[in-house]
Amino acid sequence: MQLRRTIVCLGLAAVLVLLALAVPPLFGQQRSPAGPQFPAAYRPLRAADGHPDLNGIWQALVTANWDLQDHEAQPGPHSELTGAYGAGPAGQSIVEGGDIPYKPEALAKKKANFENRLRADVSSDKTWHALGDPEMKCYMPGVPRATYMPFPFQIVQGTGPSILMAYEFTSATRIIRMDWKQAAPTDSWMGWSRGRWEGDTLVVDVTGQREETWFDRAGDFHSDALHVVERYTPLSPYHMMYEATIEDPKVFTRPWKISFPLYRRMEKNVQLLEFKCVPFTEELLFGKFRKQAAR
Amino acid sequence: MRNRLLAFIGVLAAVVAMGLVVPAAGQAPKKYNAPKTPWGDPDLQGVWNDATSTPLQRPGNVGEKGVLSDEEAEEFQKSLEHDLTRDRRDGGGAADVNRAYNEHWMDARRLKITADRRTSLIVDPVDGRIPPLVAPSPERRRAQAARADGAARFAAGLPADFTDMSWPVRCVVRTDVPPYLPTIYNNNFQIFQSPGYVTIAPEMIHSARIIPVDGRPHLDKSLRQWLGDTRGHWEGSTLVVETTNFKSEEGVLFQGANPATFTITERFTRVAADAINYEFTLADPMTWTKPWTALIPWNKVDPDEQMFEYACHEDNFDMVHFLTGARLREKNGER
Numbered sequence A: 001m002q003l004r005r006t007i008v009c010l011g012l013a014a015v016l017v018l019l020a021l022a023v024p025p026l027f028g029q030q031r032s033p034a035g036p037q038f039p040a041a042y043r044p045l046r047a048a049d050g051h052p053d054l055n056g057i058w059q060a061l062v063t064a065n066w067d068l069q070d071h072e073a074q075p076g077p078h079s080e081l082t083g084a085y086g087a088g089p090a091g092q093s094i095v096e097g098g099d100i101p102y103k104p105e106a107l108a109k110k111k112a113n114f115e116n117r118l119r120a121d122v123s124s125d126k127t128w129h130a131l132g133d134p135e136m137k138c139y140m141p142g143v144p145r146a147t148y149m150p151f152p153f154q155i156v157q158g159t160g161p162s163i164l165m166a167y168e169f170t171s172a173t174r175i176i177r178m179d180w181k182q183a184a185p186t187d188s189w190m191g192w193s194r195g196r197w198e199g200d201t202l203v204v205d206v207t208g209q210r211e212e213t214w215f216d217r218a219g220d221f222h223s224d225a226l227h228v229v230e231r232y233t234p235l236s237p238y239h240m241m242y243e244a245t246i247e248d249p250k251v252f253t254r255p256w257k258i259s260f261p262l263y264r265r266m267e268k269n270v271q272l273l274e275f276k277c278v279p280f281t282e283e284l285l286f287g288k289f290r291k292q293a294a295r
Numbered sequence B: 001m002r003n004r005l006l007a008f009i010g011v012l013a014a015v016v017a018m019g020l021v022v023p024a025a026g027q028a029p030k031k032y033n034a035p036k037t038p039w040g041d042p043d044l045q046g047v048w049n050d051a052t053s054t055p056l057q058r059p060g061n062v063g064e065k066g067v068l069s070d071e072e073a074e075e076f077q078k079s080l081e082h083d084l085t086r087d088r089r090d091g092g093g094a095a096d097v098n099r100a101y102n103e104h105w106m107d108a109r110r111l112k113i114t115a116d117r118r119t120s121l122i123v124d125p126v127d128g129r130i131p132p133l134v135a136p137s138p139e140r141r142r143a144q145a146a147r148a149d150g151a152a153r154f155a156a157g158l159p160a161d162f163t164d165m166s167w168p169v170r171c172v173v174r175t176d177v178p179p180y181l182p183t184i185y186n187n188n189f190q191i192f193q194s195p196g197y198v199t200i201a202p203e204m205i206h207s208a209r210i211i212p213v214d215g216r217p218h219l220d221k222s223l224r225q226w227l228g229d230t231r232g233h234w235e236g237s238t239l240v241v242e243t244t245n246f247k248s249e250e251g252v253l254f255q256g257a258n259p260a261t262f263t264i265t266e267r268f269t270r271v272a273a274d275a276i277n278y279e280f281t282l283a284d285p286m287t288w289t290k291p292w293t294a295l296i297p298w299n300k301v302d303p304d305e306q307m308f309e310y311a312c313h314e315d316n317f318d319m320v321h322f323l324t325g326a327r328l329r330e331k332n333g334e335r
Helices: A002-022 A104-115 A278-289 B002-024 B070-084 B092-098 B138-155 B317-331
Strands: A056-060 A153-156 A162-167 A173-178 A192-198 A201-207 A227-236 A239-247 A256-264 B046-049 B122-124 B188-194 B197-202 B209-212 B229-235 B238-244 B263-272 B275-283 B292-300
Antiparallel strands (some): A056 A256, A153 A162, A162 A173, A192 A201, B046 B188, B122 B292, B238 B263, B263 B275, B275 B292
16 A cells, blocks of 8 residues: 555656756746747637737837837937826837938938927928827837837627727727728728738738837837738737738838737726827817917 | 408418517517537628618608608608719808718718618617706716817817827727717728627727626726726626726717716627617716617628728828818918
8 A cells, every 4th residue: 555655656756857957948848048038830820710819908028119120228208297107118129130220311300209209290281291200199010010109909700801909099090901902992091901821820911001000109100111910929828929011112222120018908807998188189280279368 | 260260360460460570679570500610609700881871860851750651761761862862062162172072082981871761870769869868967067168168269270289089080089989879981891700709890980899797797887998808798698798997078979978877788780691770779867868879780891891001190181271270261361
């Protein structure tokens, strides 16, 4: 009796040791020099049509909305009034290779954009969009900026021929048309998105974006020739890798790529709320046309 | 034997009468089994359009008739089409300028009455009219008067500032606030479904209404939104939607209803492969003497005709035109 119990105990211990040796990463025993790793060869949950189920509320945690490239923490506008409120966090570049390959004249425009990011002048239709970060004016952010703004977005994937992406920022939406032939019929703020599945990756081809959107508060920009190819790849039930290849021969010397993980929002009963920011911009944009009080 | 025959004829007559009455109430003439999604919910997916010339309230020229005969319907259709078309040149210069957006810009579907030949979209009360308004409290009267003063300045071409414009003109909300009512253009709605949700994306403006149908509770009432907070559930094949938590801003809700006491229930029923019955009931004891209900048919849009982005605020040049025009009029002494 005693002996049998001992043998069983020894057997169990041996199995545990073997397990620990066989699958160390699962137990977090090994520290990778490259930082945290996603489990390899994840097989995503399936939607009714057999493709990965991307439904849910997702959010990026990178600070690329302040600057796609490496950036230090920075004070907010009018810090003499607002202190640390509105200050920008530091962050590492999400651009593959670190730098955006601007043409020289385009780099000068990026710098000018940054200098003028807090200005707005809508007194003329013709120069309506000339100054200021579109985000400050509550304009729809375009792609890929919508993905890494500090707001969640929801993917609604059913059985229809299209997938909806709904963003909290200014309640912007875009429809991903799956396996769609027709090219962009006209330019729009969120662009014309056509999707397809490549294995377990949702690939979205985005054209027809209005040239006025920016990539970030640092003034990074594009022209009307912008072509973005996005890739959404599930890495675990709670993560997706987001990659976007950005091509615009008028502004960049070659295509370039950004990537970062998206995180599933897990709060109980979490839902997309409203960030309807138009009323926050009206004084800035239209206040100066107010009737002046008679003296 | 003869009695049985009479009874049979009686039943037949009743059935025929019901057949006549049921469409009159805007219901499907016969039971339609809506397709189901793979997870078992009735399938409402697709792009739908709610345009019609049938007015919300019954106009005076049709008497008390709720449903018209074929000939009457033809006459009604013609007269509404004549009134609504923008491609008219009568009425003088001012009217012509007001019709500056001609039919090219408009949704042609808005010139057709509903297929069931009703004289009003309102089905309850039976007179097809919005119930009488309740006298507002002094506090609400003041808020409404302030709003009306701004609207009057705007209508006179003399807005004092942007707050004299309505929320739709300011692109804060447009036809995305329920109830959904037909308008002159962009009458499209795309419905998406996923397990636990029905999502309605109105074309104008882009805000998607993501409706949980998984039984979760509403947001706490302290968290209010322009479009409110929406929950849905299925009653048979009908999606029943309740929306609460509207923001307190004056003039967002229909007829200036009071956000704190306003309730809205919407029902979406697929009645044919290409048709949804959209029914809404509004109640607000501070606004109407009783609740009222309207039924609007939604017709499926050709799959080749897709939803487009309705960007409103981004190029809202009119805001500046209205305001600078007003300042110029004041300078020229036109006030």
